[in-house]
Amino acid sequence: MITIALHGAEFFAFHGFYPEEQKLGTRFIVDVDVSFAPVKNLKDDEISNTVDYERVYGIVEAEMKKTSKLIETVAQAIANEIKSQFPFTDSIRVSLKKMNPPLNGKVAYSNIVITI
Template identity: 80%
Template sequence: MITIALHGAEFFAFHGFYPEEQKLGSKFIVDVDVNFTPLKDLKEDKIGNTVDYEKVYAIVEEQMRKTAKLIETVAQSIVDEIKVQFSFADSIRVSIKKMNPPLKGKVEYSNIVISEP
C-alpha cells in the first residue's frame, strides 16, 4: 500500500456557522492522506498509476471555495470527490483546522478529521 499526503495546505475561506464568519472569513489548514494500492506497476513511471496529488490539491481548493456552515461538510465533500476521481483509493483521511475560531478565549485552532475506508 502507498500513501500520498498533502499537509499544511492553507486557504482563506468563508466557512462558519455564524453569518459573521461567512462574511469575514478565516484561515484554514487542510491535511489529506490517501492510501491506495497502485493500479499497475509503478516502474512504468506513469502518473495514471498513482494518486496525483496535484489533482487532490485541486479537489481541496474547489471544495474550500464552496461556503458551508460546518467544516465537517467541507471535509466530507473532499473525501467524496477524491473517491470519485480515485476509485482505487483504499482509505482517505481529511483534517481541516480552523485557525483562531471565534470563541471566548484564545484558541489556536479547532479541528475536525474524517477518515473513511
C-alpha cells in the same frame, strides 16, 4: 500499500455557522492522506498509476471555495470527491483546521478529521 499526503495546505475561506464568519472569513489548514494499492506497476513511471497529488490539491481548493456552515461538511466533500476521482483508494483521511475560531478565549484552531 502507498500513501500520498498533502499537509499544511492553507486557504482563506468563509466557512462558519455564524453569518459574520461567512462574511469575514478566516484561515484554514487542510491535511490529506490517501492510501491505495498501485493500479499498475509503478516501474511504468506513469502518473495514471498513482494518486496525483496535484489533482488532490485541486479538489481541496475547489471544495474550500464553496461556503459551508460546518467544516465537517467541507471535509466530507473533499474526501468524497477524492474517492470519486480515484476509486481505487483504500483510505482517505482529511483533517481541516479552522484557525482562531470565534470563541470566548484564545484557541489556536478547531479541527475535524474524517476518514473514509
